[in-house]
Amino acid sequence: MSGTDIAFFLLALAAIAGAVMMLQLTNVVHMVLSLVMTFLAIAGLYVLLSAEFVAVVQVLIYSGAITIIMLFAIMLTRHHADDKERQTTGGVGHKAAAAFAVLAFGLAVYAGIRTLDFGADGSALPADNAKAIGQWLYSYYTIPFEIVSVLLLVALIGAIVLAKKDGKGAEDE
């Protein structure tokens, strides 16, 4: 087992652990922090795949910007931090079925990837991949890039429309 393999397993374990903790914790701030752990571990996986630019973007956007916005949302909304009771839906039968489905899917994928060889190693990737990404994005992928900008516009409009206060009180505040 090489060093890369060990690093991969540690990072993958951290990513999965963060995700599971995010589901299990009750305090919202703790949930956001465990999400940060997942984001950072995934950034580490990108570095292993020699996609340094994507790794940096992952840290900046996900662990940075998105986490901060989530914390803002938590601060600005009322929520009951002391609310210890957890509501779970579904009985033992549901949980057993879900666990079986997850295991079956995991085994099905494992059976496929065990012998799978994608064939390429990382050394063929361009050394300066920020430049390569830029060139692809602004020439080959111009059209999807422009659609993403429309998508962002739609998301912006939606955020304003859905979050805006309506009614008579809106102007007073």
Added chain:
Amino acid sequence: MNDVWQSDWSLMTPEWIVLAVAVVLLLIDVAMPDERSRRPLAWGAALGAVLALGATAALIPAEPASILHGTFRLDSFAKAFKLLLLAGGALALLIVAGWNPKEGSRYGGEFAYLLLFALLGAMMTASSGDLLTLFVSVELLTVSSYILAGLRKTVAASNEAALKYVINGGIATAVMLFGMSYVFGLTGTTNLNEIARRLQETNEPYMLALAFLLLLIGVSFKLAAVPFHMWAPDVYEGAPVPATAFFAVVSKTAGFVLLLRLLVTMFAAAPAEGRDPSSLLLSMQPAIAVLAGLTMIIGSVVALRQRSLKRLLAYSSIAHAGYLLAGFAAMSWAMIDSLWIYLLAYLLMNMGAFAIVSHIVDETGSDDWDGLTGLYRHRPLLAAALGLFLLSLAGIPGTAGFIAKLHLFIGLVVTEPGHYVLAAVMAITTVISYVYYFNLIVQLFFRPLFSSAPLGRMSAGLSAAVVLCALGTLALGWAPGLAYNVLAQFDHFGDFLP
């Protein structure tokens, strides 16, 4: 870099029109005083969609071509389905123009241009020859739809609909993306034609089958096919009626476009284990057939128990998605033609029905089917139009629905070997669907008047939508040659596969 400037951007004229109209309406909406009615914006958006429809029709004679390495592709498939999407979008915008909910609408302007953006996403889906464009366009369509579902902000059901739609849509997207990542990993390219070519050389039938199933499940969520349909009735019921009409017609059409573009292009000639080693798509036929059968049966059986008009139409649209999936599972040589005709008939009859439901919901404030009782006594023409749409949905001869269903049915039995089980399921569920469509018709024509207050006059937008849909349903029912003439220009979509 030169590629960008040397491309023939005029191929994208319909998309440019939709985008430009949406942006201009957005700016007008911002500049307009708050108290002015936003209704003219919806009319403007409908006009924009009609203009784009004209531009698409003008592009029909153009040779198949692509911009920027197939990230945008204008082949006969793209043209044919863009006609459907734009017609559906224009009719949905007419319903928006006539929309007048009880709780008041402050967001008529947003409704109009968000719907145009969603339409743009659907059009780009039809025109994409690249996984990346396909994915981003579908996301544009669905993200706009989430917002449309939540636009009745003061109504709890609308908020619930938007939230359910976001969560289920997110799961569907994740599953689909996971499938796409395997395809990309096996081929190293995002161009659909190139993927199809390289997949023929790979020898990973197991992984490909897994990727195929993931993609099929992701798309089934979008189509609301059983067992991935749980979100649809709640979303259709909670969303504003024009948005429901848009989801039921345009989003569903876009879902089938996605299904054909993704699965047929990539997997038609990919190697497989199982029944047919030369084509993964054909060897996966049983999976699609099971999905289609379940969707038809559950959709029509559960519809029997609905009393809300919107939920009833939601389950009926699930059943219709099942008929369409059965047509897809048949894989006859005229599969795309029959799906196109069915989607055209489906568009006309559903948009008409939703326009009338929108009027009833606006007037009575509820969508219980009591609102229809004795409609014939005081609004005979409206009742006749709704009766026509219901007959067409049931598939009675003389209406568009019959011709369309006939095509799917023939497709199922003429292929070798024939899909007799699916054909039988289709016939039986059609008979079951008679029960709930005819219940509504009885309610319309033969029951005494339930409420004393007669419905008010229909607004111009709704009337226009109803008249256009009724004419279309009748025309397609009595003279299906009109649709065949349009289809003949596409030459059985010979340029669909690489």
